Amino acid sequence: YLTNQERWESNARSYPRRIPIAIREASGIHVTDIEGNVHYDCLAGAGTLALGHNHPAVIEAIKKTLDGKYPLHTLDLTTPIKDEFVEELFSLLPSHFSSRAKIQFCGPTGADAIEAALKLVKTSTGKRSLLSFHGGYHGMTHGALSLTGNKGPKEHVPGLMSDVHFLPYPYSYRCPFGLGGDLGAEVGSRFIQRTLDDPENGIVSPAGMILEVVQGEGGAVPAPDDWLRDIRTITRDRGIPLIIDEVQTGFGRTGQWFAFEHAGIVPDVLILSKAIGGSLPLSVMVYDKDLDNWSPGAHSGTFRGNQMAMAAGIATIRTIRQERLDKHAAQMGERFFRHFAQIGERSISIGDVRGRGLMIGVEIIDTSRDPDLLGSYPAHPELARKIQQECMKRKLIVELGGRHGSVVRFLPPLIITPEQVDEVCSRFADAVEAAEK
Numbered sequence: 174y175l176t177n178q179e180r181w182e183s184n185a186r187s188y189p190r191r192i193p194i195a196i197r198e199a200s201g202i203h204v205t206d207i208e209g210n211v212h213y214d215c216l217a218g219a220g221t222l223a224l225g226h227n228h229p230a231v232i233e234a235i236k237k238t239l240d241g242k243y244p245l246h247t248l249d250l251t252t253p254i255k256d257e258f259v260e261e262l263f264s265l266l267p268s269h270f271s272s273r274a275k276i277q278f279c280g281p282t283g284a285d286a287i288e289a290a291l292k293l294v295k296t297s298t299g300k301r302s303l304l305s306f307h308g309g310y311h312g313m314t315h316g317a318l319s320l321t322g323n324k325g326p327k328e329h330v331p332g333l334m335s336d337v338h339f340l341p342y343p344y345s346y347r348c349p350f351g352l353g354g355d356l357g358a359e360v361g362s363r364f365i366q367r368t369l370d371d372p373e374n375g376i377v378s379p380a381g382m383i384l385e386v387v388q389g390e391g392g393a394v395p396a397p398d399d400w401l402r403d404i405r406t407i408t409r410d411r412g413i414p415l416i417i418d419e420v421q422t423g424f425g426r427t428g429q430w431f432a433f434e435h436a437g438i439v440p441d442v443l444i445l446s447k448a449i450g451g452s453l454p455l456s457v458m459v460y461d462k463d464l465d466n467w468s469p470g471a472h473s474g475t476f477r478g479n480q481m482a483m484a485a486g487i488a489t490i491r492t493i494r495q496e497r498l499d500k501h502a503a504q505m506g507e508r509f510f511r512h513f514a515q516i517g518e519r520s521i522s523i524g525d526v527r528g529r530g531l532m533i534g535v536e537i538i539d540t541s542r543d544p545d546l547l548g549s550y551p552a553h554p555e556l557a558r559k560i561q562q563e564c565m566k567r568k569l570i571v572e573l574g575g576r577h578g579s580v581v582r583f584l585p586p587l588i589i590t591p592e593q594v595d596e597v598c599s600r601f602a603d604a605v606e607a608a609e610k
């Protein structure tokens with residue numbers, strides 16, 4: 174299998190390079206490769222598999238749509254499943270948002286919904302420039318990539334959207350203001366305010382601002398609640414639609430249904446994908462009705478009515494609700510943090526552990542070099558890569574992220590048990606020790 178992949182698959186292939194296994198079976202947090210090895214999957218479809226692989230509620234819901242009579246492809250026409258899906262989704266949203274909200278089905282991927290959001294805010298405001306954040310990630314399509322803060326994936330693509338202004342994200346470990354923590358965040362929001370108000374910067378009334386509440390691919394970096402509230406005030410005062418990208422953070426992963434709830438704010442545009450389709454492809458945009466002044470047919474696309482994905486999404490939402498998996502995610506996240514604190518005491522290469530709920534990043538640093546003025550050591554992507562390889566040897570699948578590729582990311586399914594957290598952390602501790610040798 175792997176030889177064929179290397180021979181025929183695009184040079185742009187990504188995950189198989191670092192996770193060189195062929196998966197035959199999957200259940201819960203586990204995947205079994207073709208040699209029969211059972212791995213702990215803490216990548217879980219890049220955060221898609223909230224209920225893990227093949228959860229019975231999801232399988233049952235999908236099977237129900239396969240009765241041979243039910244339509245599988247309906248463009249975006251109305252169906253009972255779609256109706257139920259919208260009702261379930263809206264029941265999760267804060268009422269002062271849902272009572273003013275509209276929904277647009279966007280297509281299979283997160284990036285599809287990002288593209289829709291760009292069009293929506295540009296059409297609605299009649300403006301063209303956008304505000305985004307360093308370290309942010311919004312997808313690989315042309316528009317979404319233009320908004321992505323990391324240079325890596327975009328530096329070889331000429332002519333991306335140029336009307337995007339990148340602002341500093343409150344990444345406290347390496348705060349661009351030389352200040353960490355809440356103080357850094359406060360300075361950060363003031364800096365943003367001044368940047369927007371200074372005509373010299375050329376940011377003349379943007380069409381919108383997009384952000385992740387916890388930067389996922391950027392290395393599990395959570396924005397402080399105060400900073401988020403400041404940003405909400407700044408955007409509201411200036412009439413800038415705030416687009417919150419919850420493609421990765423949505424549906425309980427951070428310990429709340431949606432990560433923006435931690436700060437008690439609401440977006441103008443909410444982008445959802447990954448877990449919303451209960452393992453199958455689906456993305457939607459939910460937005461304030463005041464922005465809904467684009468014309469009929471202004472946004473369409475063939476594959477926006479995936480009935481199986483909607484049925485799987487309904488089952489996912491109901492299971493999270495019944496089993497309080499959002500609260501469980503918060504508790505399991507704390508358990509991870511306790512383990513990582515102990516591992517950090519024994520390791521010289523763990524610089525920072527951060528995240529929210531079951532979205533956690535461990536930043537690997539090079540202590541053989543000099544620290545910066547803040548006392549933070551340089552990123553160590555080579556060692557992070559070695560740790561990932563040592564994790565693979567111990568049948569633990571984790572992914573790397575962060576601005577320098579030096580953050581080991583944990584995105585396990587929300588159904589992870591305390592014992593499984595302990596086992597994952599024990600394997601990770603061994604992997605770190607082996608890689609440091």
Ligand code: PMP
Pocket residue numbers: 219281282283284285287310311312313385389390418419420421446447
């Ligand atoms: N936004 C965020 C926050 C994401 O994490 C991702 C995917 N990792 C995307 C957008 C893009 O989603 P997709 O890969 O489905 O296009």
